Amino acid sequence: MQQQKTWSDMKKGLRNGVTVLAFSALLPLSSLQAKVVDGVAAVVGDDIILRSEVEEQALLTEYQYPEAKGDDELRSRILQNLVTRKILLQKAVLDSVTVNESEIVQQTEERLAFLRSRFSSVDEMERRFSKPYVLIEKEIREDIRNQQLVDNLRRMRMSEVTVNYDEVKAFYQENRASLPIVPESVEVSQIIMYPGVSEESRQSAREKIATIQSRLDEGADFTALAREYSEDPGSAAVGGDLGYSRRGEFVRPFEEAVFSLEEGAVSDIVETRFGYHLIQLLEKKGDTVHPRHILIVFDRSSLDREASRKKLEDIRQAVLDGEASFAAMAATWSEDPRSAASGGVIRQGGSGESFFPVESLKEPLKGVVESLKEDGDISMPLWIEPEGGAPFYALFRLQERRAEHRMALDTDYAMLEQMAVDRKQQEKFAEWVDSLRREVYVELDASDI
Numbered sequence: 001m002q003q004q005k006t007w008s009d010m011k012k013g014l015r016n017g018v019t020v021l022a023f024s025a026l027l028p029l030s031s032l033q034a035k036v037v038d039g040v041a042a043v044v045g046d047d048i049i050l051r052s053e054v055e056e057q058a059l060l061t062e063y064q065y066p067e068a069k070g071d072d073e074l075r076s077r078i079l080q081n082l083v084t085r086k087i088l089l090q091k092a093v094l095d096s097v098t099v100n101e102s103e104i105v106q107q108t109e110e111r112l113a114f115l116r117s118r119f120s121s122v123d124e125m126e127r128r129f130s131k132p133y134v135l136i137e138k139e140i141r142e143d144i145r146n147q148q149l150v151d152n153l154r155r156m157r158m159s160e161v162t163v164n165y166d167e168v169k170a171f172y173q174e175n176r177a178s179l180p181i182v183p184e185s186v187e188v189s190q191i192i193m194y195p196g197v198s199e200e201s202r203q204s205a206r207e208k209i210a211t212i213q214s215r216l217d218e219g220a221d222f223t224a225l226a227r228e229y230s231e232d233p234g235s236a237a238v239g240g241d242l243g244y245s246r247r248g249e250f251v252r253p254f255e256e257a258v259f260s261l262e263e264g265a266v267s268d269i270v271e272t273r274f275g276y277h278l279i280q281l282l283e284k285k286g287d288t289v290h291p292r293h294i295l296i297v298f299d300r301s302s303l304d305r306e307a308s309r310k311k312l313e314d315i316r317q318a319v320l321d322g323e324a325s326f327a328a329m330a331a332t333w334s335e336d337p338r339s340a341a342s343g344g345v346i347r348q349g350g351s352g353e354s355f356f357p358v359e360s361l362k363e364p365l366k367g368v369v370e371s372l373k374e375d376g377d378i379s380m381p382l383w384i385e386p387e388g389g390a391p392f393y394a395l396f397r398l399q400e401r402r403a404e405h406r407m408a409l410d411t412d413y414a415m416l417e418q419m420a421v422d423r424k425q426q427e428k429f430a431e432w433v434d435s436l437r438r439e440v441y442v443e444l445d446a447s448d449i
Contacts, residue, residue: 100243171420187399189344195303240292372398
């Protein structure tokens with residue numbers, strides 16, 4: 001769980017030119033507009049930064065961090081940060097950096113939902129922001145898009161920055177005294193199995209997808225059909241676009257189908273645990289693909305839960321009897337592609353780290369972990385109904401439990417390696433940004449900032 005940033009954290013980000021202040025949707029703009037005196041604060045290439053942008057960001061920062069009001073350098077740092085962001089956005093366009101449209105749509109909806117929850121009606125929200133709802137939505141979407149462009153540009157440029165053992169060791173020795181205490185942590189493996197649906201549900205979904213396939217064969221537009229018929233809430237609004245994904249991120253039948261397609265081709269009907277898909281491959285580069293799809297989901301009102309539970313009981317007993325390893329069973333049977341690829345080991349999304357602080361775990365996993373006393377213990381099949389997702393049965397195996405300790409090279413190498421990589425990438429990125437600033441025309445008028 002991430003902790004809320006302190007003002008010292010925010011100042012550090014502003015100095016590095018990588019933190020983007022994006023709180024404009026949190027305050028009624030009418031309270032800000034009276035204090036804003038407009039004019040050009042900076043020229044960056046062919047773009048400008050208005051003094052009102054700097055002032056608005058400063059006021060919003062002071063709202064979020066009251067202690068920032070006494071910071072005489074706040075506006076200067078914000079202006080430099082906005083200049084850096086303009087330069088990076090221009091570079092992202094030149095380098096043809098892409099974004100994940102479905103993620104932008106989802107994040108925009110989440111931020112709008114949060115905003116709507118703070119007002120009794122959309123009309124009240126429009127009055128408080130002194131602008132129509134469509135403009136509020138547009139500004140939020142554009143802010144999220146720009147941030148994703150900058151993040152993706154940074155990842156592209158820094159992806160090859162690595163560290164060797166000697167660099168990690170040097171980082172550890174340099175920072176040893178200030179390294180954090182690592183709380184009690186666990187490494188856990190899982191095997192997930194989704195109950196099958198009834199034959200009636202499969203037949204109904206099959207008839208729907210076959211009708212859509214016929215329309216595609218007659219020349220109908222894939223994007224238009226996805227918007228009209230796809231039952232995937234995350235991608236239907238953007239014509240079924242799933243963005244760029246790497247091998248191992250899809251369930252097995254979908255992955256096999258999409259990697260077998262030629263660019264521009266549409267698959268035959270593909271069945272996964274979610275339902276039936278029609279897949280079109282837009283682009284393929286090595287182990288990365290950019291597909292879109294149309295999904296017709298199965299009606300899960302009637303599920304064969306008993307068969308899934310019994311299968312997992314048999315798998316558990318086979319592992320306990322020494323007939324197979326948990327990792328091999330996970331690779332063969334688990335219907336979660338990410339953990340199955342690593343023998344069932346659950347990993348953190350960003351870092352790939354496999355150890356989780358016990359206190360950060362959510363129920364029911366936290367309760368399961370507390371019930372598994374020894375390394376290697378395996379739970380009984382557990383029925384899980386995730387919020388907003390399909391229910392499933394799962395087995396969990398406690399791989400290893402680590403007591404609370406100060407971070408050390410022998411026990412926490414992966415975390416130290418990531419910390420060393422992060423610092424090296426930050427330094428390299430700052431050097432690269434400085435070189436970009438020398439290539440782009442920048443004129444500052446910071447006399448009153």
